[in-house]
Amino acid sequence: MRHAKSDWDADYSGDFNRPLNNRGKSSATKMGAHLVDFMSAPDLVLCSSSLRTRQTYTLLSAAANWESDIEFDDELYLSTPMYVFERLQNLDQALNKVLVIGHQPTTGIVASSLIGGKLVDVPTATFIEIEHNSDNWSDVGIGTGQLSRHILARSLD
Structure with a gap:
């Protein structure tokens, strides 16, 4: 996301301390309220430690009534796609569902790469669900996932 x-x-x-504006706060809340209808809480949330990503998570999770383990990661702020792949590949195998909350362009590049290169539109507050074709996080890589949901916050207005 x-x-x-x-x-x-x-x-x-x-930039690291830039907060959400009113539209952003509303979008994060609407997205959480929408996700609660079909998605249970992730086992783990990997969230950039920037203020706007932390605020996004707080509003999203409150609206979705999620209680997930969360790791705030300074490296996700200016990360490369390779860093995100490495984080995913090294996850505990007991985890089934993980939400990453980050920034552009990395979020879009990672999503596009996971589904084999198809470009994915990622405006602010976009939620992308990708199902992985393996039971092992270590297998996460280019083309190993399938896009199952692509929800733009502006479509919820």
């Missing part, structure tokens, strides 16, 4: 819309006009110290 990509974080919700941030506030470019807010008084903040650096």
Whole structure:
């Protein structure tokens, strides 16, 4: 998932600390309320530690009534797609469902790569569900997944 819309006009110290704007807060909440209808809580959330991704997770999970283990990861803030793949490949095999909340362009590149290169539109607050074709996280790689849901927050208005 990509974080919700941030506030470019807010008084903040650096991009890392940029908060969500009102539309972003609303979108994250709407997405959570929508996801609760068909998706149980992820076993683990890997979330960039930037303010806007943390706020996105907080609003999303509250609206979805999710209680998941969460890891805030500084490296997800400016990560490469390879870093995300490595994080996924090294997950505990007991985990079934993992949500990654990050930033563009990495989120879109990872999603596109997982499904074999088809471009995926990833505006703010977009949720992408990809089913993996293996029971082993270590097998995650290019073309190993299938796109099962692609939900743009703006489609929920």
